[in-house]
Structure formats: structure tokens, C-alpha cells
Amino acid sequence: MPYAKALRCRECGREYGLEPLHVCEFCFGPLEVAYDYEAMHRNITRETIERGPNSVWRYADLLPADPAYAVDINAGFTPLIRAKNLGEHLGLKNLYIKNDCANPTWSFKDRVVTVAATKAREFGFETLACASTGNLANSVSAHAASAGLEAYVFIPSDLERGKIIGSSVYGATLVAVDGNYDDVNRLCSELADKYKWAFVNINMRPYYAEGSKTLAYEVAEQLGWRAPEHVVAPMASGSLYVKIWKGLQELSKLWLIDSVQTKMSGAQARGCSPIVTAFEGHTHNIKPVRPNTIAKSLAIGNPADGYYALQVMEESGGHGVASEDEEIVEGIKLLAESEGIFAETAGGVVISGLRKLALAGKIAPDEVTVAYITGGGLKTQEAIESALELPLHVAPTMASFEAVLGERTQARETAAAV
Numbered sequence: 001m002p003y004a005k006a007l008r009c010r011e012c013g014r015e016y017g018l019e020p021l022h023v024c025e026f027c028f029g030p031l032e033v034a035y036d037y038e039a040m041h042r043n044i045t046r047e048t049i050e051r052g053p054n055s056v057w058r059y060a061d062l063l064p065a066d067p068a069y070a071v072d073i074n075a076g077f078t079p080l081i082r083a084k085n086l087g088e089h090l091g092l093k094n095l096y097i098k099n100d101c102a103n104p105t106w107s108f109k110d111r112v113v114t115v116a117a118t119k120a121r122e123f124g125f126e127t128l129a130c131a132s133t134g135n136l137a138n139s140v141s142a143h144a145a146s147a148g149l150e151a152y153v154f155i156p157s158d159l160e161r162g163k164i165i166g167s168s169v170y171g172a173t174l175v176a177v178d179g180n181y182d183d184v185n186r187l188c189s190e191l192a193d194k195y196k197w198a199f200v201n202i203n204m205r206p207y208y209a210e211g212s213k214t215l216a217y218e219v220a221e222q223l224g225w226r227a228p229e230h231v232v233a234p235m236a237s238g239s240l241y242v243k244i245w246k247g248l249q250e251l252s253k254l255w256l257i258d259s260v261q262t263k264m265s266g267a268q269a270r271g272c273s274p275i276v277t278a279f280e281g282h283t284h285n286i287k288p289v290r291p292n293t294i295a296k297s298l299a300i301g302n303p304a305d306g307y308y309a310l311q312v313m314e315e316s317g318g319h320g321v322a323s324e325d326e327e328i329v330e331g332i333k334l335l336a337e338s339e340g341i342f343a344e345t346a347g348g349v350v351i352s353g354l355r356k357l358a359l360a361g362k363i364a365p366d367e368v369t370v371a372y373i374t375g376g377g378l379k380t381q382e383a384i385e386s387a388l389e390l391p392l393h394v395a396p397t398m399a400s401f402e403a404v405l406g407e408r409t410q411a412r413e414t415a416a417a418v
Contacts, residue, residue: 004064007206008034010308018064020123020198022205030304031206033064041254046225049217049256053077056111056214062250063115063214064207071117071147075110076214078102080222080370086338086351090358094368096228098219099341105142105166106376107135107297107344108240112211113200117143119207120198126150127197131188133181133236133297134163135344135375140200141172152197154184160296162379180291182302212240216247219370220257227252227260229367231318232354234346234374235266235275236298238309244372245312264318265362266309267353269293269328269345275306279320284310294325294383295345297375319362323352329387331355332377342377350374 006015011029022031044061052058056076060067079099087095100108113136117128127150130140137153144151151172155164156179168174177184185201192202200208220227227248233241245264251257268276271293278286286306291299303309313320323331328345331352336342343351354371357363377384392408394400 003035003040003061004033005036006034007031020120020125020203022203033206033210035062035064035250037250037253044254044256046221046256049221056114056211059214059217062217064210065115065118066122067118069118069122071114071121071143073104073110073114073142073146075103075114077218080219081339081341083339083371086335089334089338090355091365092358092363092367092369093365094229096219096223096368096370097335097339097341098215098370098372100215100372100374101341101343101347101376105135105138106379107139108212108215108372108374109135109139110142111214112136112208113139113143115211116198116200116204116208117147117149120149120200120204121147123198125196125198127152127195129153129188129191129195129197129199130201131155131181131185131199132201133299134159134166134379135297136201137172137174138163138166138170138379141167141170144172145170154188156180156184156296158296160380160382162381166379181300182288209239209243212243213247213250215240215372216244217251220248220251223368225257226368227257227262228370229261230263230265230363230369231372232265232267232321232350232357232363232369233372234298234350235268235303235309235320236300236346237303238266238275238305240372240374241266242305242308242312245316262316263367264312264316265353265357266313266318266320267349268320268322269295269298269349270322270324271295272299272301273320273322274301275303275309276320276322278306278310279313286310293328293345294380295328295349296380297344297346298349319357321353321356323349323356327352329384332384333387335373336377341373343373344375344377344380345383346375347373347377348383 009024103110129152157176272291288302328348331348
């Protein structure tokens with residue numbers, strides 16, 4: 001790739017070659033891909049981007065993997081929907097939903113995995129692996145199948161059934177670990193030192209994480225080449241949130257959009273909210289927690305990018321917001337009933353957080369606001385099932401239907417009056 005030139009430590013600035021590395025050998029800081037932005041500016045235009053495919057790979061020149069090796073199952077360029085009904089409910093006139101439920105394995109993880117898998121193939125790896133809270137496992141399994149690679153995915157043993165099936169169907173080897181995500185990740189970090197596998201979120205992490213930038217690129221392009229004024233995004237490790245900010249800054253640096261004035265707000269479940277808790281405490285000192293929430297896809301108690309997420313929050317003038325499990329379920333239902341989008345629990349976290357921010361006046365009514373919905377609800381049916389009405393059960397007669405309908409209507413009116 002002509003524009004990705006090195007891996008650079010975020011802390012001490014030391015540079016390394018473009019290799020399967022993720023930690024600085026000197027200070028143990030995280031490594032990030034560095035680019036030749038001057039060369040990018042000379043050669044990349046809105047027109048060159050718009051001529052690309054309707055996928056992540058339309059932004060190939062802004063990514064660190066060679067598209068000649070692409071493992072491409074058509075991730076990206078998902079809908080940006082004007083959310084008029086939800087916006088009216090929340091008093092927001094310019095609300096948009098970025099619907100990443102529309103990706104091939106129904107989550108934003110397809111964006112990061114297509115980049116990581118491509119880079120793994122470029123490096124000559126024959127096995128993809130990951131530590132996952134579920135969505136990543138699905139995506140790694142699917143991309144490995146498409147590329148003809150072996151796949152080993154490590155998950156917490158209490159993962160939702162939909163996500164387990166959504167990985168095993170592709171023929172991957174699933175390893176259920178007794179413990180939470182942080183326990184799984186520690187095990188995988190040890191295995192990555194021994195096995196010559198491409199662990200997408202360990203030794204491939206610098207490349208993998210860059211895929212999330214496409215969430216910023218697409219929104220800016222879909223808004224007519226401008227940055228939104230406010231973003232609400234979910235936070236687990238904090239990487240997605242940080243990379244959306246980086247993507248917007250890159251577009252401005254390359255003169256593809258005007259200067260970025262976006263307020264970046266991040267949402268977490270209260271049962272696993274180390275980043276938001278630090279924000280609320282006015283500190284950058286993140287204290288790891290043991291997750292206890294239905295939002296398992298966000299249940300990372302020791303977030304690798306938490307410190308950087310807090311920096312972005314502070315720099316952009318955004319906010320951190322956390323929701324209880326009951327509010328998460330309400331958020332899932334609100335999005336479904338207002339916009340016809342069935343999101344998983346992370347989406348419920350975002351919509352609940354969006355609602356809190358709007359009601360508190362932290363999002364102005366006229367601000368162009370984008371809420372990122374990162375995964376589909378069929379994966380986490382257990383979280384919402386008990387909050388839904390049962391079907392009307394009737395005999396095959398009009399009299400039976402009208403009698404049962406009358407009972408349901410009366411029950412609803414009674415509940416509403418309480």
C-alpha cells in the first residue's frame with residue numbers, strides 16, 4: 001500500500017515496520033498505523049472515492065491493507081436513515097441512524113474484519129482467530145470461510161445463543177471460556193505468543209481497528225461531504241468511538257470535508273461503564289470493572305482504548321452516558337417501534353443514551369446528529385423477549401378474534417391509566 005507507511009506508538013512515537021505487531025517494545029504503548037497524508041492529499045479526491053464500490057473498499061486508499069488481497073463479503077456502505085419519527089419523539093429535527101445491522105453478519109464488525117483478514121492474507125497467515133463478545137466471532141468465522149482460512153474464535157461461555165449459532169454455522173472452531181471477555185482476551189494474548197495465527201484484535205489490532213474509520217467516511221459522504229454536528233456511538237473497548245473521530249479528522253486533513261466541529265458522545269451500559277464512570281468523575285483514570293449487564297457485546301470491563309476515548313470526549317465537547325438494563329430494553333423497543341429497526345442490546349444502549357442526552361438538553365434540537373446502531377437484534381432475542389406482548393391466540397372465528405382483541409385493548413387501556 002502506498003500510503004500506509006509505518007506503525008507508530010501512540011505514547012512514545014517510535015515507529016515500526018508494517019508487521020503483525022500491536023505493542024511498542026520500548027514503552028508497551030499501543031501501535032497505530034501512520035500514513036503519508038501529503039501523498040494522500042495529492043491523489044485522493046471525492047471523485048476517486050465515489051468511483052469505488054459500494055462497500056468498505058471504496059475507501060481502500062485510506063486503509064492499511066492491499067485490496068489485491070481483499071477478503072470481501074461486501075461489508076459497509078450501510079444505510080444512513082433520516083429518523084423523522086424518533087427525532088420527533090426526542091425533539092431532534094435532524095436525527096439520522098447509521099444502520100450497521102445491514103452488514104453481512106449483521107454488525108459493524110464486518111468493517112474491521114474485512115481489513116484485518118485482508119492484511120492477514122497479505123502477511124501469509126493461514127488461520128484467523130479472535131477474542132470476542134459475539135459479533136466479532138460471527139464476522140471472523142464468515143470472513144475465514146470466504147477466504148478458505150481456518151478460524152478459531154474464543155468467546156465467554158455465557159454468550160447469547162444467537163451469536164454462538166452465528167459463528168458455528170460457518171465451520172469455525174468455537175472455544176467457550178469460563179469467564180468474561182477480559183478473561184477470554186487474556187487467554188488469547190497468551191495463545192498469540194505461541195500460535196502463528198492472525199488474532200484480529202491482538203497481533204492484527206492496528207490494522208483491524210482502522211476499519212472502524214469507514215463509519216466516519218460513509219456518514220460524511222452520505223451527508224453530502226460534511227461532518228455531523230453530534231455523534232452518539234456505543235463504547236466497549238472505546239476503539240470504534242475513537243476511530244470515528246480519527247476518520248472525520250482525516251477527511252478534514254485531506255480537504256474532503258470542512259473542519260470538524262463534531263461533538264462525540266459515547267454510550268455504555270451502567271453495568272459495564274468504566275469509561276463513562278471516569279468521565280462523570282472528571283478523571284482519565286479508568287478503573288476496570290466486572291461486567292454485569294445484558295449488553296454483552298459492550299461488556300469489556302478493562303477497555304483498551306478507554307483513555308483515548310476520554311481524550312476525544314474532552315477534545316470534542318461530547319458527553320458520556322450510561323443506561324440501566326431496563327432502559328436498554330426500552331431503547332431497543334423505541335427504535336423498533338419508531339423507525340422499524342431491530343437492534344441488539346448495544347443499539348438499545350445508544351438509543352437510551354441518545355434519549356437521555358436529548359432530554360437533558362445536551363443535544364440541540366437543530367444539530368445534525370447521527371446515532372450509530374452497530375448490530376442486529378435477532379442475535380440478542382433473550383434480552384427483549386420478556387418485554388414483548390404475546391400473540392393473540394384465537395379460534396378461527398370472527399367472534400373469537402373480536403373477543404380476544406377486546407380483552408387485549410382493555411388490558412392496554414388499564415395499563416396506560418396506571
